[in-house]
Amino acid sequence: MYVSQNAVMKRRDFIHWVGLGWIASSLPVAIAACSSQTAPKSSTGDWQTVGTSAELDKAGQLLAKNSPVGSVLVVGTSKTENLTAVDPTCTHRGCTVVWQTEAKKFACPCHGSEFGIDGKVQKGPATTPLKTYAAKIEGDSVVVKPT
Ligand code: FES
Numbered sequence: 763m764y765v766s767q768n769a770v771m772k773r774r775d776f777i778h779w780v781g782l783g784w785i786a787s788s789l790p791v792a793i794a795a796c797s798s799q800t801a802p803k804s805s806t807g808d809w810q811t812v813g814t815s816a817e818l819d820k821a822g823q824l825l826a827k828n829s830p831v832g833s834v835l836v837v838g839t840s841k842t843e844n845l846t847a848v849d850p851t852c853t854h855r856g857c858t859v860v861w862q863t864e865a866k867k868f869a870c871p872c873h874g875s876e877f878g879i880d881g882k883v884q885k886g887p888a889t890t891p892l893k894t895y896a897a898k899i900e901g902d903s904v905v906v907k908p909t
Contacts, residue, residue, distance in 0.1 A: 847897035
């Protein structure tokens with residue numbers, strides 16, 4: 763009697779370990795399948811395309827609300843040496859800031875916060891700078907990556 767109970771336990775243990783082995787061997791395949799779907803769209807590292815240089819040149823700025831890195835506002839043209847790119851989401855309450863070309867600053871239409879071209883707060887009520895991105899022209903595309 764004692765021997766047969768022991769045999770049953772061993773069989774259960776064996777099934778348990780085989781089950782774990784199957785799950786463990788399946789995990790790398792599942793992880794590989796997921797990671798291939800989230801691969802960056804740009805071929806150069808983590809640079810992400812947010813629009814075309816033609817769109818940027820048309821207005822001297824380009825707002826991409828649903829880019830791969832989120833909302834991005836790029837300021838300049840394809841001829842600009844150092845493009846500026848920020849997340850235009852105001853750090854006060856989340857309105858979208860606008861670029862004022864003449865004043866060379868970002869202004870929030872909701873409560874009047876102002877930010878410099880580097881994203882730093884120039885006037886409250888916001889106290890936190892805008893998130894900035896590195897930006898450049900690559901072929902006919904405007905690409906950005908978090909700084
Ligand atoms: S949401 Fe921009 S100043 Fe309040």
